[in-house]
Amino acid sequence: MFRVLKNIKLPSSSYSTLQQQQNRFNIVCHNNNNKRFYSSQNELKKTSILDIKKKYKEKIPITMSTAYDYCSSKEVDRAGIDTILVGDSLGMVMLGEKGTTGVTMDQMVHHCKAVLKGSSRCFVVGDMPFGSFESSERDAVQSAMRLVKEGGVDAIKLEGGKKHKDKIRAIVDAGIPVMGHIGLTPQSISALGGFKLQGKTSQEAMDILQDALALQQAGCFAIVLEMVPDAVASLITQSINIPTIGIGAGNGTSGQVLVYHDMLGMYSDFKPKFVKQYCNLSDIIHKNLKDFKSEVESKQFPSTNHSFSMKENELIDFINSLKDQKDSFQSKDFKNIIDNNQIILNSSSKKEDSKKENNNINNNMANEKKQDDIKKDSNNSNSTKSNQASLNLLPNKKVPKIVVIGAGAMGSFFSAKLASKQNSEVWMVSAWKEHVEKINKNGLTLFNINGQQENIKSIKATMDGLDVIKDGYPDLALVLVKSHSTRQAALTAAKLIGGNPNASVLTLQNGVGNREEIESTIHEQGLKNRVWQGVTSNGAIVVAPGLVQHTGHGSTFLASPYLQNDDPNSSIEERQAMEIVNGILNESGVNTQLSYNVDGMVWGKVIVNAAINPLSAVLGVPNGYLVSNQYSKNMMKRIIDEGMGVCRAKGIELPFGQDSEDGFKYAQHVANSTFNNYSSMFQDVARGQPTEINSINGVIVKEGEKLDIGVENNKMIMEMVLSCSSKKKDFIK
Secondary structure (H helix, E strand, C coil), rough: EECCCCCCCCCCHHHHCCCCCCHHHHHHCCCCCCCCCCCCCCCCCCCCCCEEEEEHCCCCEEEECCCCCHHHHHHHHHHHCCCECCCHHHHHHHHCCCCCCCHHHHHHHHHHHHHHHCCCEEEEECCCCCCCCCCCCCHHHHHHHHHHHHCCCCCCEEEEEEHHHHHHHHHHHCCEEEEEEECHHHHHHHCCCCCCCCCCCCCCCCCCCCCHHHHHHCCCCCEECCCCHHHHHHHHHHCCCCCCCHHHCCCCCCCEECCCCHCCCCCCCCCCCCCCCCCCCCHHHHHHHHHHHHHCCCCCCHHHHHHHCHHHHHHHHHHHHHHHHHCCCCCCCCHHHHCHHHHHHHHHHHHHHHHHHHHHHHHHHHHHHHHHHHHHHHHCHHHHHHHHHHHHHHHCCCCEEEEECCCCHHHHHHHHHHHHCCCCCCCCCCCCCHHHHHHHHHHEEEECCCCCCCEEECCCCCCCCHCCCCCCCCCCEEECCHHHHHHHHHHHHCCCCCCCCCCCEEEEECCCHHHHHHHHHHHCCCCCCCCCEEECEEEEEEECCCCEEEEEEECCCECCCCCCCCCCCCCHHHHHHHHHHHHHHHCCCCCCECCHHHHHHHHHHHHHHHHHHHHHHHHHHHHHHHCHHHHHHHHHHHHHHHHHHHHHHHHCCCCCCCCCCCCCCCCCHHHHHHCCCCCCCHHHHHHCCCCHHHHHHHHHHHHHHHHHCCCHHHHHHHHHHHHHHHHHCCHHH
């Protein structure tokens, strides 16, 4: 179905060698077990009861957190925690009750359903509320079935010891996994005399052990031990053959659970001794709500970035219509209103800013046709030198240290360009062993679009990121991995920049949400380094280990959400640092500009990628073919029109304008500039590797469906790519 990668223009003297290397590359593509260019976590699958048992058998601690709604479960799921407990503690932290006994089965079902919508990976356990199981085995089984059938949970949790063993056995016999709960049982808090330590005497400890043995015999797959002495919990854990999950039970259990609101500092009414508060979100929320109130009252919010505009000709028509209606609104002086309306005045100013940015893009489109790599290399030769002379962020360094995370096509291309002028110390981190070894032995060979060969030997490649920081921490981490590897790359970046508070991270990845995920992951590690957003329309391909081919010129834009045109608090230091990086890239031959329109920049790239990448992958053709064929051009236009419709609804100002025809012209320019390039999505499908379709067309579909905007064409092409990818066969003929 797919064609062999070809049409790569190279010097004739190098062709035979490259043909051998490309044949080797194609053989690698035929192997379904081929390695990725960048190591990433395995695709996350749904955690099962077998996974819980396996962790227990291998003595790996089990993690569990409560969650009560879509947002909390999504965060718990994203953090990689094994199990979510939809606890009846929701009565206190969600409903404001003094205890848990007032929670009903209807409420439990409601919250379980919400949690299931936010979790795709965690094993979800639902609490059996007070009064739903105590009276009979029949009631217990029916209530458990309802939680599973209507709530969608994977298992249920039931409070109480040996007195409930027959009910537990009946539920297990009905095919429903049961997690027990002994020690302090909040549903029996009145009988226990309050939230008090249990098992503190020899007899009490023995009773809890007997409860644990009875629950194990009844068929529980795990038991929660709450608020018992650590020695007692440890001995119970060693005395039974199923996992124990501790909460206020010390470190000798098989795992730990905490209440979501407790550990994040969101519930101040009551804080047990055993709770570790990992942050205080209550104070953060309070501060930001006060900021919102203040900005609304001072009219700082909403700014133009958070408002919707209309076409200038429509606004003029509307204003003229108002003037014509003066007889109908005799009490209103519309001329005075219009002349002094700040929103209309701001709209005019905004139009001017938009025109300037559009002019920049149009100029770039014209210039790119006239330039080649050599001309670009010489155009900006002095910019970085002057900038580096005043750089405060790199004390005692002659050149900045840059680490590129990811050694696929774009990672290799940017590493080669950055190292070519030796204006920075360049490291590359990758799990692709052959590529790393080839670069360290022979250097990285770059063939530019004109077929000229350059061998760059100054790149230091490694499979172990710790090698990078042995002689000092980097000043910039450049992330160039596929979207499904973003979190793993972010964790790597955090380790590499952790010792340099002035270091920044720049992502040039495809898709929406990568910058936010990197920033979130870095902040989770306790770091405050800034994360910048970039986009690039350059094209490249790794032909073989140690060899990268530049296949298409394009522009690169850098932006930071912290630097806005109308933000007086923008950091001067950060602006200077971005200008330095901008200068380094330009001096290296990468046409780069700074932008203040972060959302527009990212979504503009998404729309272009959505129109080119999946069509290239499904049809098995290079980018240029798409704009040479009327049928594929029509499909591109429909995909672009839907994407731009989503952006208009979201109030996003795209850099190439708001008209769909302008969007197609820009996508057409990109396709022509990368005419012979096979998109990364085509290469992923050909190798049977995961694609970025969900973070490109998938984002358009997701946002469009939220906003009730037609996205049928994006959905269709997304499903076609997913269908191709799922086969994981050799598509290259």
